[in-house]
Amino acid sequence: MIKPRDLPALVGAVLLVFLAFATLSAPWLAADPEAMNLAAIHAAPSLSHPLGTDELGRDVAARLLNGGRVSLAVALSTALLAAILGTAIGLVAGYRGGWVDAALMRMTDGVMALPLLPLLIVLAALDPAKLGIGDEARSSEIFMVGRMVVIIALVGWTGAARLVRAQTLSVKTRDYVRAATALGATPGRIMVRHILPNVASPMVVAATLSVGNIILVESALSFLGLGVQPPMASWGNMLTGAMNVIWSAPDQALWPGLAIFVTVLAFNLAGDGLQRALDPRR
């Protein structure tokens, strides 16, 4: 029996399944997202173009679905990478204690205190050629997506690190950890086999809740022209295009933004539901 208070979380989960299905099947469902047709720009919705076409005559529905694939891929990979980074740092800080803990936590505080968006803009504007990345690799889609993932994860691991450290501190004095130590288990084994499973469930919640924010950040960077580059579609850069034609075709701005909003909302609702489901105090 579903309780009314679990309804929002259920709605979020259903939305996520729907989004995953729709964006994954984009190549079969929709037209070519980069095919231009200058004879049919800003076309009204029709059977062949369910949401009409954009300023270059590209199918809006196809770009929306493909853009969603990119946004979701970036957001999920970033959340995973940030969680791994944060967990590693938090585990080591919490388990080792002493100066290692102090140094790692001061670093975490430092990163947390930084103005995030300006910093992300600097990182996103770096010239990959000056980092020694070749021409061919630079222009590949994998690089473009990977770069966003790395940049956002680099500033996004702090929450996970704090969470895992706190959890580690409370777990490491338990008897079974002391027993493992007495039996001669190495610190690495204790951290991975005995402490990690106990910090896993709050981490899953935190990671789910972080996906929504990552989507917002990614689309903001793409909107500013620093994320996913055209002609590849992303929800953020579709809105940049829409802003440029806001006076001649004001309706273009509706769909990409709505897609971001619904997706972020779905992750937030689902994450909130998970949090309540996994909270032992409930």
Added chain:
Amino acid sequence: MTGWLTSRLLQSLAVLLVMSVAVHGLMALMPGDPIDLMIASDPHLNAADAIRLKALYGLDKPWGERYLAWAGQVMRGELGYSRLFAKPVLQIMGPAIANSLTLMGTALILSLLAALPLGILASRHQGGWADHLVNAISFASVSLPTFWLGLMLMVLFSVKLGWLPAGGMQSLTGDGGGVLDSLRHMALPVATLAIAGIGQYARHTRAAMLNEAAQDYIRTAKAKGCTPRRLVWRHQFRNALLPLVTLLGLEFGNLFSGALITETVFGWPGMGKLIADSVMGNDFNLALTALMLATAMTLLGSVLADLTMARLDPRIKYR
């Protein structure tokens, strides 16, 4: 207390120093360098000039030396010249900070005026329909992409209805410059930021109020026959304000670093837009100064939040 403050400030200074090294280093990894840009914009300059100019500006030196030279200049108060605006950096920062403060201060006040009552309402009817409604508003508000919200407001009020200007700070023609004109230009960006902020403040208010409701002193006050109104406002709300002060302290830094996205969407010449424009336009001096100021203000904000907490709450002791 003084010891605590000193160590906090020293710590912030250390973060600032590390940040300055990092940002200066990252700037060197940006596409192009200032001299190449100068050459590209002036056909009279040739390759020999480029080498001389690089030597003149010290760009042929290794990075470490350049950083020290820059840091020395900043210490002496020489922030350099902005390439984009062709003005000394200091002259550009002043108005940009003022513009951001106006925009974000107004939005923050409006946001709080809506969020505090909503949060209190939700906490008084926990689990009731008001609570659910406020919860829905909060979820929607924190999930909204600000740039889309801004664009939608612009589409509605500027493009479709034609009631408000779509960008800038004042009209360039006719009766531009009046107070009413400025307010009309502020309306949409302020609304965007205020709506985007309601969710998190309402949530924090609700959580803080519920946290206080469970305290012993509330039960004592009730037992003494305190009226519900007095209970909520004199006892519960005043204590619930404490965690909100921390939140506002963290917001303090943002006031100075500006609302990067909203300012860019609406062409509002504040710090956020300045940072975005200077980074993307390769304006090194301006970008470095603006980023360092934003970082310094964010760090200062968190120290101020702790100090305010200590003043307001006698239970808190810092050592």
